Amino acid sequence: MFDETYKLNNGVEIPKIGFGTWMITDNDDAALAVKTAIQVGYRHIDTAEAYENEVGVGHGVRDSGVRREDIFVTTKLVGEIKDYDDAVAAIDQSLADLGLNYIDMMIIHSPKPWVDFQKEDRFFAGNLAAWRALEEAVDAGKIRTIGVSNFDEVDLQNILDNGRIKPAVDQVLAHIGNVPFGLFDYAKQHDIQIEAYSPFGHGEMLKNPNLQQIADKYGVSVPQLGIRYLLQLDALPLPKTLSEDHMRHNATVDFTISDDDMALLKQVTFNDYGEFSGFPVFGGTLD
Secondary structure: OOOEEEOOOOOOOOOOOOOOOOOOHHHHHHHHHHHHHHHHHHEEEEEOOOHHHHHHHHHHHHHHOOOOOOEEEEEEEOOOOHHHHHHHHHHHHHHHHHOOOEEEEEEEEEOOOOHHHHOOOOOOHHHHHHHHHHHHHHHHHHOOEEEEEEOOOHHHHHHHHOOOOOOOOOEOOOOOEOOOOHHHHHHHHHHOOOEEOOOHHHHHHOOOHHHHHHHHHHHHHHHHHHHHHHOOOEEEEEEOOOOHHHHHHHHEEEEEEEEHHHHHHHHHOOOOOHHHHHHHHOOOOOO
């Protein structure tokens, strides 16, 4: 999997599987995890200002022994930033914290501030202001590619109608049992690559005996089944782990799920996130 790529709508190639760093909040842990992942073979690293680990991620990239141009680094503009000046400052801060000369991709982390995630206001004007800052950073050579995260169709349409650069990706919650198929179709129509975070449903998915039965059929684990499923939906999974063995395991997906089993998996409904259910992206609120 490490050698396979998707071509984004601006012609930039992005590795088909990424290494996520959400909840690796200690910078030393993040540096070691990223360095290990790159040495294992990952060439796509995903972080965010909100993860508070950009410093560690940057160290891991620089200390990996792999050429900078061979590593695709994504970070995110915090969802609370909905104005131009703060977006400009945050872009420069992420560059400084990462210690890199450029960022391969920077995306707006959320269409709404997290405390407002379940509310009706779409923050259209604020997203366009932040988007303009990202567009100018592309013009300046600070960022190669820009995109969004957690955007629904209406949020994407706002950028498509009023922005100058089309979003290259939309990074969303997607895993067996919880796939926004309508959004996937919309993104495909507009040549926007879907990235899938929490591809294992924050671990709760791994306890499902029905999924284990299907995985056994292919001689793989439930995590491998989950990664393969997303790839066959043309999504880009972003698994995360601190275990080197799991890093290798998650990318060893050289099998094909049959059409019949894909149809079965598409019918699965699963949205139990256990102790993480309070996060806004899993349906919780911060009120």
